[in-house]
Amino acid sequence: MNLNQLYYFKKLAELEHYTQASKELFITQPSLSGAISSLEEELGITLFQRHGRNIKLSKYGKEFYQYVCLSLIELEKGIEKAKERSDSYGGVIDLGCIPTLAGDFLPKSINGFLKSIDSKTQFNVFHGMTLELIKGIESEKYDVGFCSYVENKPKLDFHPIMAQELILLVNNNHPLAEKSSICLKELSGYKLITYRQCLPIGKTIRKYLKANQLKALYAYDDEISIGGIVSTTDNAAITARTPFLHQFHDLKMITLDIPLNARLIYLVMNNNSYHTLHVKSFINYILQNECRLPE
Incomplete structure (x- = not known):
């Protein structure tokens, strides 16, 4: 068993689709299938079951998934702490936002963060409609999003930051x-x-x-x-x-x-996800410096 197998298993468990998971992992589908088969053989259990053209976690896979998530979170915390103590700390933040923020609010906010908080952070910005962005935040494709409020999303935190007339x-x-x-x-x-x-x-x-x-x-x-x-x-x-x-x-x-x-725009994050220090710093910067709510 190796670390790559655990990351592959976690991604496949969340997407329940070999083709989509292999694309997001940047590996071939046969490589992903082989890694999962080796993992199942080593554990002596079946982690996934076929469900039409897709797959579902088995009873044992669901249990194993919980432990894998906890283990990887702790590992990432350790890696982050090591980077934080070194002089090479920086990081990448994946942002999802509705297109109407791309021309003014988001560039100003990112530039403000880079100038005043952490000039080494890199931002990947993805545009989409609110419902698409919410799915990306839920699946951990995005670290944070800027979009409208969506009801019945208990795993997500919505913080109002601005109003659009x-x-x-x-x-x-x-x-x-x-x-x-x-x-x-x-x-x-x-x-x-x-x-x-x-x-x-x-x-x-x-x-x-x-x-x-x-x-x-x-x-x-x-x-x-x-x-x-x-x-x-x-x-x-x-x-x-x-x-x-x-x-x-x-x-x-x-x-x-x-x-x-x-019409309010919200900063949205997944409260079940592990957020690195630079993601937390960016969230805090937005909430403390970039909120533009009407009085």
């Missing part, structure tokens, strides 16, 4: 373009669009629309798509005020009577 978006030829602010109830009779209902921000906006007896076509994933539709049609849109909208020069952003804290 929800506005009405129209083009310059729209009948409402002369207004600087408007109430939701005044939008009755106008064609409205917004985000897909499956997205957290879509659910939030739907709540306010329903309270004002309004309906909208929920068909879009992001502000670029929404801005493009609004700029070329007579539709109005309820959307978040983000840097993506600045590329459109023929749009008018109108203030709505929706609370500023209706």
Whole structure:
């Protein structure tokens, strides 16, 4: 038994898919299969059982998985402590974030951390929608994420860090373009669009629309798509005020009577994961220095 076998087993147990696990481990599928077979032979037990095209942990595999996780966490703590005591300490942080933060908030936050806390840390930044990012945080693909709140995730910690204002978006030829602010109830009779209902921000906006007896076509994933539709049609849109909208020069952003804290962005982390010192330092830096919540 060697350390690689334990890491391979842990990854396969979490993904329950040989092809996907081998890709994330950067090894061939036959190499992974051989390592698991050798491990099972040495232990004298079957760790996985076939479940259609996928696999599932056996009864003994589930028990072994708990011990492997605890052992690897302690080992990683020891390695981290050794690095911390040496002069070569640095590290890599894998971040997942929604695209709307990639142009302003995240670069400023990372640069601030590098300048004031740890200039040796390297950041890998991955973009995705909230539900995709949540899966990545749960599977430990990302050390930390920045996205919307998702219910029924007891293993995750959500810390609100900023709000994105929800506005009405129209083009310059729209009948409402002369207004600087408007109430939701005044939008009755106008064609409205917004985000897909499956997205957290879509659910939030739907709540306010329903309270004002309004309906909208929920068909879009992001502000670029929404801005493009609004700029070329007579539709109005309820959307978040983000840097993506600045590329459109023929749009008018109108203030709505929706609370500023209706759309919150969260720092999200897996409270069951082991976080290295540089990950903890980055989390603490964000929570102490980069929170931008409305008063």
